[in-house]
Amino acid sequence: DPPLSFLDPGDTAQAQSIAILHLKRDLLMPTRLQEQDELNEGYDEGKVTNTRFGSFPHSTLIGQSWGSQIRASAVDTGSRGRRPKNDKKRKRDEDENTDSNAPTPKTAVAASTGFVHLLPPTPETWTSSLPHRTQVVYTPDYSYILHRLRVRPGTVLIEAGAGSGSFTHASARAVYDGLPGDEVKAEGASSKKKQKKGKIYSYEFHEQRVGKLKTELYEHGLDGLVEITHRDVCNEGFMVRKTESSDLNAKKNDEPKAEAIFLDLPAPWLALRHLTRNSMSSKFLDAAAGSSNPQSPAPGGDLPPPAPTSAPEGDLSFHSPLNPKATIRICTFSPCMEQVQRTISTMRQLGWVEIEMVEVQHKRLEVRRERVGLHEEGLRGVTAMPASVDEAVSRLREVEGRFRSFHGKNTGADGSEDASGANATESKEGTPASTPATYVSKQQRQQSIRDSLADRKVFKEGRLVHRTEPEIRTHTSYLVFALLPREWTAEDEARCQKKWPIKE
Ligand code: SAM
Incomplete structure (x- = not known):
């Protein structure tokens, strides 16, 4: 008897139970896991499900924890991916919603870098x-x-x-x-x-x-x-x-x-x-x-x-x-x-x-900020994307200015130490530096920027926008x-x- 897959799927995918292959958002494919495939005799990889992201022998799915990412098989046994010739297999593939554009054997092997996620069957999936x-x-x-x-x-x-x-x-x-x-x-x-x-x-x-x-x-x-x-x-x-x-x-x-x-x-x-x-x-x-x-x-x-x-x-x-x-x-x-x-x-x-x-x-609403994370001084995702080059330049100047006033250090705009110390600062800014240059590591510079940005709630920067997703499969x-x-x-x-x- 098949397991009570919908009521008690357990922790791992079992033979005979239904598994849902999550190919990408809003593209799921159900398949009944089978250790043996009568149409694939002589191979111990079990039944093979072909998708547009490659071929998945059930031997690579059975026993895996639900939620696992499964890579497509790189091995071509020569049997899979072949367009089903006999009616029985063609019908079975149709029943399983197998993508009619599924790759032929050669492309299946070529596309074997793809992956799916293995999901338990639920009424929702x-x-x-x-x-x-x-x-x-x-x-x-x-x-x-x-x-x-x-x-x-x-x-x-x-x-x-x-x-x-x-x-x-x-x-x-x-x-x-x-x-x-x-x-x-x-x-x-x-x-x-x-x-x-x-x-x-x-x-x-x-x-x-x-x-x-x-x-x-x-x-x-x-x-x-x-x-x-x-x-x-x-x-x-x-x-x-x-x-x-x-x-x-x-x-x-x-x-x-x-x-x-x-x-x-x-x-x-x-x-x-x-x-x-x-x-x-x-x-x-x-x-x-x-x-x-x-x-x-x-x-x-x-x-x-x-x-x-x-x-x-x-x-x-x-x-x-x-x-x-x-x-x-x-x-x-x-x-x-x-x-x-x-x-x-x-x-x-x-x-x-x-x-x-x-x-x-x-x-279904997509909610996001119009400007997303950027590398600024290696601070991925800390601050928001500037809207224009001018804003980027002025923001860099602002950060640099804060850094200088906080540390009283002389550094170049790129954060590198300025060998000429006070004189260089004077020539750039027109104001004399009162303290001599000392070495500041990159980590210290990053921390200083973090500190100076902390009270600006930069994660709230960017205009908050939302839009209704146009394609929702629903029949209400x-x-x-x-x-x-x-x-x-x-x-x-x-x-x-x-x-x-x-x-x-
Ligand atoms: N609720 C189903 C689901 O979620 O999959 C879909 C139902 S479908 C819209 C309506 C079904 O009602 C059809 O399969 C149709 O054959 C069936 N039906 C229509 N009149 C019926 C009747 N008098 N007695 C029994 N079934 C009927």
């Missing part, structure tokens, strides 16, 4: 490097969404559609409290075992995407944490029945019992009708009962009654996929305002409250948040009254 099958949710959005949905270890979350799995990976890490069935002792409790609970129920109606994502989740060690269902959620809802039972009242086998929902769908309002409480659903069924066609819009809106999810045809009993004991938090992700309006209208009708729309406008949308309060039944009230009786 995966989002920046995953093979895109759809638009994806990027890190600034999903971090905000997960925070607003209060997703934490142990949360059960519904996600639709799964698409390329960017959000899936981030949410899987957020809910992880151990894999289901992997029981641990409850904190502080003696022998009481705690059942692991955190889980993602993910839905996608595009069959190939489901297949690809299943493979990725398996390779990333996340398949126990994420359950993917191939389904059109707008028509079929979210119920997952664990045991086949003809008894529709056998609700204990019904899942997900989710408390957080994320919908990245073109028509989220159609899926919302499957995300109601049982009690809510009966209200809509009642409303629809007045109509001859139970699937026709409910009075007062374009909202059809909830479809009887997973129930045999003709049976209108509705099983809610929501946790009846929890407040449910939802987020929908839609690129246009009309979608937002329809979603909000449906939410209002279904009893969602605290409805709010947010747009995350993530910008309008986020609609809402919550569905916990159901409060007569039994709940009775239990409460018993426990905390109201004193007259």
